[in-house]
Every structure is written in C-alpha cells, then in structure tokens.
Amino acid sequence: QKEVEQNSGPLSVPEGAIASLNCTYSDRGSQSFFWYRQYSGKSPELIMFIYSNGDKEDGRFTAQLNKASQYVSLLIRDSQPSDSATYLCAPHNAGNMLTFGGGTRLMVKP
Amino acid sequence: GAGVSQSPSNKVTEKGKDVELRCDPISGHTALYWYRQSLGQGLEFLIYFQGNSAPDKSGLPSDRFSAERTGGSVSTLTIQRTQQEDSAVYLCASSLGNRVRAYEQYFGPGTRLTVT
Numbered sequence: 001q002k003e004v005e006q007n008s009g010p011l012s013v014p015e016g017a018i019a020s021l022n023c024t025y026s027d028r029g030s031q032s033f034f035w036y037r038q039y040s041g042k043s044p045e046l047i048m049f050i051y052s053n054g055d056k057e058d059g060r061f062t063a064q065l066n067k068a069s070q071y072v073s074l075l076i077r078d079s080q081p082s083d084s085a086t087y088l089c090a091p092h093n094a095g096n097m098l099t100f101g102g103g104t105r106l107m108v109k110p
Numbered sequence: 111g112a113g114v115s116q117s118p119s120n121k122v123t124e125k126g127k128d129v130e131l132r133c134d135p136i137s138g139h140t141a142l143y144w145y146r147q148s149l150g151q152g153l154e155f156l157i158y159f160q161g162n163s164a165p166d167k168s169g170l171p172s173d174r175f176s177a178e179r180t181g182g183s184v185s186t187l188t189i190q191r192t193q194q195e196d197s198a199v200y201l202c203a204s205s206l207g208n209r210v211r212a213y214e215q216y217f218g219p220g221t222r223l224t225v226t
Contacts, residue, residue, distance in 0.1 A: 032213050043201055043217040044153070088153070092213045097143070097166070102152040 023089030114218035135204030
C-alpha cells in the first residue's frame with residue numbers, strides 16, 4: 001500500500017460545479033495535511049493546510065479531515081477553468097517531512 | 111519577499127558529464143528539500159537538510175547523487191556521470207523548520223535537466 005493514495009484522474013467537472021478531490025494516507029501519526037496545486041510545467045504551490053478533524057474553509061476551497069478514517073479531501077466550489085491543474089495531497093510525517101501523493105489531475109470544462 | 115530561487119532554469123548535458131544544480135531558499139527558512147519530478151510523474155523525494163543536523167539522504171537514487179548546504183543557506187545538488195534516466199525537473203523547497211507552521215514547504219521554479 002502506498003503511503004498516500006490519490007486517484008490520478010483526470011477528474012472532469014463542468015464550470016461552476018463542485019470538484020471533490022480525495023486522499024487517503026497510511027501513517028496514523030500524521031498530524032498536519034497540506035494540499036498543493038501544480039499547473040502543467042510549473043512547480044507546486046501551497047493552497048491549503050489542515051491540522052484538526054473537520055472542515056476548514058478558505059474562499060472557494062474547503063479541506064476536510066477525518067483522522068479516524070485516515071482520509072483528507074479538498075472541495076473546490078464554483079470550479080473555474082483556471083482551477084484545472086494537478087492537486088497533490090501531502091501529509092506531514094514523523095520524519096519532519098511531507099509525503100506527497102501522486103496527485104489528481106482536475107479538468108474544469110467551460 | 112523573495113521566494114526560493116534555483117539555477118540554472120534549464121540544463122542540457124551530455125551523458126557522462128557532471129552537473130551542479132543550485133538552490134537559494136527563502137531567507138530564514140532552516141529546512142531545505144530536494145525533489146525530482148519526471149515527466150507526468152509525482153514528486154520523488156531526494157534529500158532533506160534541517161539546520162545543522164545531518165541531512166536525510168534516504169531518497170538519493172544512487173551514489174552518483176550528492177548534495178551539500180553551505181552556511182545553512184544555499185544548497186547544491188551534484189549529479190556525477192549523468193545518465194539519460196536522470197532527465198527530469200529538479201525541484202527545491204524550503205520551510206521554516208521546527209516552528210509554528212513549520213512544515214509548509216515553498217517550492218522554487220525548478221531546474222529542467224536534459225541528458226542527451
């Protein structure tokens with residue numbers, strides 16, 4: 001089992017819809033969780049982090065964390081074509097580093 | 111403020127040559143990371159520096175790869191006797207280290223290495 005699992009996609013949603021990106025992780029000791037967005041040909045950029053169970057909202061983005069189920073998700077409301085990118089889930093591990101998932105490619109169609 | 115910078119942005123080298131890639135982290139960031147990303151693939155961790163501690167080299171793929179960090183700031187990743195499979199984008203990231211919100215990593219623009 002991979003340490004961080006993400007569906008590679010592509011996940012295709014129409015403009016204005018909610019995009020739901022999911023991630024499961026194996027390290028029960030992970031306490032902090034990060035979502036990065038990577039546009040094609042660019043480097044990853046941090047868009048959200050969450051430390052506590054429940055939801056955290058930031059603009060059109062909502063991160064959801066369920067530590068008991070070892071599951072973290074990212075919801076993007078009112079999806080825009082500019083949201084089309086690969087989204088990387090990254091739990092923080094005991095080695096003081098982030099473990100990156102393979103990413104989910106999101107395509108928002110006008 | 112200034113972000114993470116990397117140089118060169120592109121490097122084309124012949125198989126068997128050595129290359130050096132440079133990373134200048136965000137000022138004040140004590141942790142520095144190197145990753146590799148092959149075309150269409152995920153991030154592959156290479157090496158991690160934290161302050162003056164011994165680096166975590168567990169991700170280096172072979173002994174042809176080495177890295178150093180001078181004065182707790184600038185880092186150089188060296189690849190000796192390059193092979194075609196070394197072709198990838200090499201990304202550097204830095205973070206604050208062992209402090210509040212210490213784990214947020216900020217990435218540089220990367221160096222695209224092509225071995226011919």
